[in-house]
Amino acid sequence: MLEIIQLPALNDNYIYLVHDPESGDTAAVDPALARPVLDVLEEKGWRLKYILNTHHHGDHVGANLELKKKTGCTIIAGLSDQNRIPGMDIGVNEGDRISLGRHAAEVLFTPGHTRGHIVYYFADNSALFCGDTLFVMGCGRLFEDTAEQMWLSLQKLKALPAATRIYCAHEYTQANARFALSVEPDNRQLAQRMDEVNRLRAQHLPTVPSTIEQELATNPFFRENSPALQKTINMHGAAPVQVFAKIRSLKDHF
Structure with a gap:
């Protein structure tokens, strides 16, 4: 290895x-x-x-x-x-x-x-x-x-x-997690992960690496097909690429 x-x-x-x-x-x-x-x-x-x-x-x-x-x-x-x-x-x-x-x-x-x-x-x-x-x-x-x-x-x-x-290439996880919770507040895995991220950063430990599996469950930019997320950002039923664009715009101004 x-x-x-x-x-x-x-x-x-x-x-x-x-x-x-x-x-x-x-x-x-x-x-x-x-x-x-x-x-x-x-x-x-x-x-x-x-x-x-x-x-x-x-x-x-x-x-x-x-x-x-x-x-x-x-x-x-x-x-x-x-x-x-x-x-x-x-x-x-x-x-x-x-x-x-x-x-x-x-x-x-x-x-x-x-x-x-x-x-x-x-x-x-x-x-x-x-x-x-x-x-x-x-x-x-x-x-x-x-x-x-x-x-x-x-x-x-x-x-x-x-x-x-x-x-x-960057330790952006705490800020990213706060935004993720703003667009998918009822995602239990995301809330649990936020707690873990805060614990690691309090000890000055890295939150990287992650895995594709973890990101599929908690990363809003991997979750444009989530009905709950679409509902929160008023994009229910929109094309996935349009939902993604809206999430990116919201993050830019978060």
Whole structure:
């Protein structure tokens, strides 16, 4: 199995180090800062082979050039973002695969937050590194694309196996949960999860990773087909993509 280390950075970012013990290969996902990555590499005696970027925002690519200079790693990102990713070496598209030892990550194209956003899915380890497309009980803001495009992207992630662990790039869970309760106040699983989130954050512990199964039960952006949610936002019987767009608009102004 891959070893995954979660590194907090900046105010609420997470950087992930993904290590294959057999080959010794290591990848850094969305490194905002170099120092936390370099410290772990030195402590563990690991060699950084790849940087895997999900999109071009500075809090996801900020350490690209420094890490490349110090480790000689290869930087991989979405092909359509080739002019926006510092130091990018390899561009990938939907369905491409990236090998980390004998493990492989499938690339899924998930525009919505940005037009070039991609995610990395290690099926054999049930691990999804989803950047800012999907959060625990939330999804990314629509900076460069439409609600319909984000909805279509999220449908891909909803279809992944229920046990898939969601390694998103930000600790936004408490705020997301408060909004989720505002649009689905009678969701008992959501209320229970809010209590658990508050307990974890009171101890300064991460709420990430989540799972697809948990998100299907509690994430409003996965629950556009919920009659109770539709009723709360006065969209009963509306098309799923229209319900999603309304939820996203409400969250933007929450």
